[in-house]
Amino acid sequence: xxxxxxxxxxxxxxxGEKVFLECVQDMDHENMFWYRQDPGLGLxxxxxxxDVKMKEKGDIPxxxxxxxxxxxxxxxxxESASTNQTSMYLCASRPPPVSPLHFGNGTRLTVT
Amino acid sequence: DQQVKQNSPSLSVQEGRxxxxxxxxxxxxxxxxxxxxxxxxxxxxFLISISSIKDKNEDGRFTVFLNKSAKHLSLHIVPSxxxxxxxxxxxxxxxxTGANNLFFGTGTRLTVIP
Numbered sequence: 001x002x003x004x005x006x007x008x009x010x011x012x013x014x015x016g017e018k019v020f021l022e023c024v025q026d027m028d029h030e031n032m033f034w035y036r037q038d039p040g041l042g043l044x045x046x047x048x049x050x051d052v053k054m055k056e057k058g059d060i061p062x063x064x065x066x067x068x069x070x071x072x073x074x075x076x077x078x079e080s081a082s083t084n085q086t087s088m089y090l091c092a093s094r095p096p097p098v099s100p101l102h103f104g105n106g107t108r109l110t111v112t
Numbered sequence: 113d114q115q116v117k118q119n120s121p122s123l124s125v126q127e128g129r130x131x132x133x134x135x136x137x138x139x140x141x142x143x144x145x146x147x148x149x150x151x152x153x154x155x156x157x158f159l160i161s162i163s164s165i166k167d168k169n170e171d172g173r174f175t176v177f178l179n180k181s182a183k184h185l186s187l188h189i190v191p192s193x194x195x196x197x198x199x200x201x202x203x204x205x206x207x208x209t210g211a212n213n214l215f216f217g218t219g220t221r222l223t224v225i226p
Contacts, residue, residue, distance in 0.1 A: 004155070035216075042116075042201060043156070043216040058213065090155055100146055101214060103155030 003027070004104035006091050011109045019078040021107050023091030030096055032074035034058075034066065037088040037106070046089075049074055050096070081111045115139045116204050118217035126225050131189040133220050135202035138183065142204040146214070147176060147187045150199045159200075160187070192224045 007022035025032065033048040035058075045058030047066040055066050063085060067075045074093075078085055088108050092101040117136045125131045133147075143164040148156035162169040162176045162185070169176050175188045189196055199221045203214040 009153070040121075040218055042114075042118075042218040043203075043214075045213050048213070092155075100158040100161060101156075103148075103157070105153070105155045108153075 004091055004093055004102050006089075006104040006107050008107050009105065011107060013078075013081050013109065013111050015082060015111055017078075017081045017111075019081050019109065019111075021076040021078075021089055021091075021109070023074045023076070023104055024072050025074075025091075025093040025102070026072065027093065027095070027102070028071065029093035029102075030071070031094050032068065033092040033101065034064075034074065034076045035090045035092065036060070037090055043090065046076065078109075081109075083111050085109065086111045114218070115142075116202060116215045116217040118200075118202060118220050120220050121218070122221040122223070124223045124225060125192045127194055128191045131187075131192045131196065131222055131224070133187040133189075133200050133202075133222065135185045135187075135217055136183060137185075137204050137215075139204070139206065139215075140183070142206040142215075144205050145176070145178060145185050146203045147174075148201045148203060148216075149196075150201065150219070156201060164206075189222075192222075194224045194226050197222055197224050 004025045034046040035043040049055045049068040065077045090106045091104045094101050146161040147159040150156040178185045199219045201219045202217045205214045
């Protein structure tokens with residue numbers, strides 16, 4: 001069974017802090033994704049990576065960056081956290097081609 | 113602009129009855145559709161999918177119907193059980209839409225009343 005693990009379930013950070021959200025998958029999937037979930041907006045794609053060191057912007061990349069140095073790990077970085085980045089962040093992975101995403105349990109980030 | 117829409121934010125159904133969750137999409141390039149279920153404090157879990165070459169796909173109590181001409185899909189749960197209470201998201205993707213992206217709807221909260 002695919003396991004996608006997000007390092008933190010809950011995080012509270014201050015405005016202006018640099019924040020790292022970590023995600024690890026154990027199924028050797030090429031594709032990894034970061035989404036955020038907000039009430040009334042569904043899930044929106046921030047970034048995805050289709051291979052090590054490869055990344056592409058999703059629909060809402062502003063204020064975020066990502067890092068994928070190893071196949072199993074995909075990190076989301078908030079360079080300078082702001083209150084409008086308070087959200088549920090979801091990491092997902094899948095093998096290509098198009099197939100269902102496997103999600104982690106999410107990180108609920110609060111920026112004060 | 114929301115390309116995948118779930119117009120009902122919530123739905124309540126009696127246990128044992130049918131639950132019907134609806135989803136509309138606007139992009140005719142979508143050719144792969146999925147339903148996810150999400151419990152609070154957990155990530156979404158994949159439920160069922162359908163490709164555009166089919167109009168129905170069934171898996172146990174769950175059936176997804178696709179009406180391409182209406183750009184509409186629906187998820188039927190029969191019989192509904194209290195454990196089905198969750199938020200359901202539909203999602204779509206397709207060649208030409210950014211094949212690596214899934215476009216999600218805003219979700220429908222299903223409550224199954226015992």
